[in-house]
Amino acid sequence: MKILVCISNVPDTTTKITFTNDNSDFNEAGVQFVLNPYDEIALSRAIELTENGNGTVTVINVGEASTEPTIRKALAIGATDAVRINAKPTDAYFVAKQIANYAKDQSFDLILAGRESIDYNGAQVTAMLGELLDIPSVSIIKKLDVDGDKATVEREIEGGKEIITIPFPFVAGTAEGVAEWKIPNMRGIMSARTKPLAVLEAIEVKSLSKIVKFETPAPRGTVKLVDAAEPEKLIELLHSEAKVI
Amino acid sequence: MSVLVYVENAEGKFKKSIFEAVSYAKTIATQLNTSLTAISIGDVASAELENLGKYGASKVLNVNNEKLKSFINQAYASVIAEAAKKENANVVVLSNSFSGKGLAPRIGVKLDAAVISGAIELPNTDGGSFTIKRTAFSSKAFATVEVTAENKVISLTPNSYKVVEDGGSANVEVFTSENKDSDFKTIIKEIVRATDKVSLPDAELVVSAGRGLKGPENWGMIEELANLLGAATACSKPVSDADWRPHSEHVGQTGIAISPNLYIAIGISGAIQHLAGVSSSKVIVVINKDPEAPFFKVADYGIVGDAFEVVPKLIEAVKSLKANS
Numbered sequence: 052m053k054i055l056v057c058i059s060n061v062p063d064t065t066t067k068i069t070f071t072n073d074n075s076d077f078n079e080a081g082v083q084f085v086l087n088p089y090d091e092i093a094l095s096r097a098i099e100l101t102e103n104g105n106g107t108v109t110v111i112n113v114g115e116a117s118t119e120p121t122i123r124k125a126l127a128i129g130a131t132d133a134v135r136i137n138a139k140p141t142d143a144y145f146v147a148k149q150i151a152n153y154a155k156d157q158s159f160d161l162i163l164a165g166r167e168s169i170d171y172n173g174a175q176v177t178a179m180l181g182e183l184l185d186i187p188s189v190s191i192i193k194k195l196d197v198d199g200d201k202a203t204v205e206r207e208i209e210g211g212k213e214i215i216t217i218p219f220p221f222v223a224g225t226a227e228g229v230a231e232w233k234i235p236n237m238r239g240i241m242s243a244r245t246k247p248l249a250v251l252e253a254i255e256v257k258s259l260s261k262i263v264k265f266e267t268p269a270p271r272g273t274v275k276l277v278d279a280a281e282p283e284k285l286i287e288l289l290h291s292e293a294k295v296i
Numbered sequence: 297m298s299v300l301v302y303v304e305n306a307e308g309k310f311k312k313s314i315f316e317a318v319s320y321a322k323t324i325a326t327q328l329n330t331s332l333t334a335i336s337i338g339d340v341a342s343a344e345l346e347n348l349g350k351y352g353a354s355k356v357l358n359v360n361n362e363k364l365k366s367f368i369n370q371a372y373a374s375v376i377a378e379a380a381k382k383e384n385a386n387v388v389v390l391s392n393s394f395s396g397k398g399l400a401p402r403i404g405v406k407l408d409a410a411v412i413s414g415a416i417e418l419p420n421t422d423g424g425s426f427t428i429k430r431t432a433f434s435s436k437a438f439a440t441v442e443v444t445a446e447n448k449v450i451s452l453t454p455n456s457y458k459v460v461e462d463g464g465s466a467n468v469e470v471f472t473s474e475n476k477d478s479d480f481k482t483i484i485k486e487i488v489r490a491t492d493k494v495s496l497p498d499a500e501l502v503v504s505a506g507r508g509l510k511g512p513e514n515w516g517m518i519e520e521l522a523n524l525l526g527a528a529t530a531c532s533k534p535v536s537d538a539d540w541r542p543h544s545e546h547v548g549q550t551g552i553a554i555s556p557n558l559y560i561a562i563g564i565s566g567a568i569q570h571l572a573g574v575s576s577s578k579v580i581v582v583i584n585k586d587p588e589a590p591f592f593k594v595a596d597y598g599i600v601g602d603a604f605e606v607v608p609k610l611i612e613a614v615k616s617l618k619a620n621s
């Protein structure tokens with residue numbers, strides 16, 4: 052099997068989000084960047100599927116040179132090789148166009164991505180890639196099993212799940228549950244330094260949108276505490292003051 | 297020019313989030329001085345379709361054929377894009393549901409449109425520009441996006457826009473599409489739905505519990521409180537990691553992001569990754585025995601106390617509230 056995993060480089064989940072340049076840019080100062088957790092789980096599944104020499108896993112990132120530690124981490128976890136498209140990603144469409152352009156004549160059986168990037172949260176790249184490559188896309192999946200030239204996946208739906216079979220090639224956006232998290236071991240970390248990482252130039256893409264302003268949610272007022280001996284007062288407040296029940 | 301809204305049905309019926317999307321799309325149509333058309337795919341009764349007029353759709357395109365009975369995003373995206381072209385629509389609105397997430401980007405590519413997912417407000421069209429607000433950084437921030445593309449696909453976050461009912465009845469028209477065979481490669485084998493429960497992404501009220509509950513055997517009171525309130529149940533990540541609860545209930549940065557009217561957090565500390573998925577809830581209630589728990593800092597109401605004592609009393613209080621109203 053030949054698998055491509057799309058990986059994004061995002062602020063660590065504990066990051067306090069602030070902005071610069073009159074709130075038009077994310078403030079990267081002091082921020083620790085990591086492999087997007089959903090992409091890490093996608094990568095883990097890709098490695099499980101290709102264990103024992105049963106295929107290859109290429110990781111691809113659209114980003115500037117500063118993302119290379121994240122790419123090396125993916126190699127340390129077990130990816131075979133890596134590609135970086137050298138550009139600052141502007142939006143999901145830009146990213147999907149770059150990845151589709153790379154993947155179009157590489158005949159991957161399977162392309163995996165995360166359910167969403169935890170910075171932009173667009174949940175767009177997966178389905179855009181499917182459309183650009185004219186192949187099926189499925190998201191959000193929590194299970195993926197291979198059976199010959201097709202796969203069976205479990206897709207999340209409101210209040211339940213769908214079990215679907217899809218022939219290769221297709222694109223899938225994964226969430227937790229799809230694999231066991233893989234932690235890089237010493238050998239992985241050592242070999243990651245010498246695994247191939249190709250840097251390719253980006254293609255030109257017409258910009259469709261841009262972020263002009265960021266803001267953080269207004270802080271809530273101070274909490275109104277109700278005595279633990281009288282919890283019924285809380286229900287009363289929710290009913291007549293907050294009017295939510 | 298016109299606005300098109302995709303109305304997703306759940307077993308033949310429309311949910312509140314769809315009426316929100318129609319109301320929202322109608323207001324955009326009014327802003328742009330044009331009319332609103334809805335498109336429905338699947339088996340929905342005509343009365344249900346005509347009823348969409350109430351929320352502002354003047355016309356409903358009804359696509360009901362055997363091949364399109366079950367949701368295949370690739371095929372549905374082709375139909376919706378085709379309708380958008382025929383209707384000359386340059387704004388397409390959907391609800392940001394699981395299906396909406398699989399559709400919006402594909403429709404966007406087909407229409408060379410900008411895709412704005414998770415919109416939480418009406419667009420601002422002053423002075424000829426088109427800007428729109430959405431959540432980013434797992435609800436830790438909002439981003440205002442300026443759209444330069446002629447066409448726009450907007451998916452609306454459920455529970456972020458009010459349902460407006462002031463229209464009449466919509467005209468229902470049959471719409472036939474020209475799907476190609478390659479749109480139907482995926483096959484849905486089985487759909488498993490827990491029908492007796494309120495689904496978490498749509499829920500207006502959510503009762504959630506964390507590791508403070510000690511073990512899965514203690515969830516009876518959480519379920520009971522949720523049932524009485526008509527709320528969905530949710531949990532923190534360690535709870536689903538330990539298999540006390542299913543992964544589909546896990547909320548937060550790596551779980552589902554929700555914005556219900558009421559979020560009750562019981563025995564949850566309020567870690568930043570948990571808050572990321574729930575902080576846009578309108579009212580937050582925290583029940584925790586530790587007065588220093590970080591969750592109290594972002595709560596509207598709180599009780600410092602033992603969940604095992606407090607929750608049963610809350611259940612009684614809800615019962616008597618219901619009995620008296």
Ligand SMILES: Cc1cc2nc3c(=O)[nH]c(=O)nc-3n(C[C@H](O)[C@H](O)[C@H](O)COP(=O)(O)OP(=O)(O)OC[C@H]3O[C@@H](n4cnc5c(N)ncnc54)[C@H](O)[C@@H]3O)c2cc1C
Nearest residue numbers: 506507508532533548549550551563564565570585586603
């Ligand atoms: C990359 C990453 C992603 C993550 N994503 C998520 C996510 O999406 N969602 C998420 O929830 N977490 C996430 N986490 C985990 C998060 O950091 C916390 O560990 C987790 O939220 C804690 O869960 P908890 O509050 O249930 O448990 P704890 O932190 O153990 O808190 C239990 C709370 O219960 C209270 N308590 C104990 N007994 C009682 C009682 N009898 N009555 C009342 N209160 C009681 C305690 O005072 C305590 O505050 C993530 C972590 C990482 C590193």
Ligand SMILES: Nc1ncnc2c1ncn2[C@@H]1O[C@H](COP(=O)(O)O)[C@@H](O)[C@H]1O
Nearest residue numbers: 057058113164165167168173174175176
């Ligand atoms: N810059 C990027 N480079 C490579 N893959 C990306 C990039 N951004 C997003 N992705 C992939 O697309 C998925 C969905 O991202 P998004 O559409 O931004 O929510 C992520 O989980 C990644 O797998």
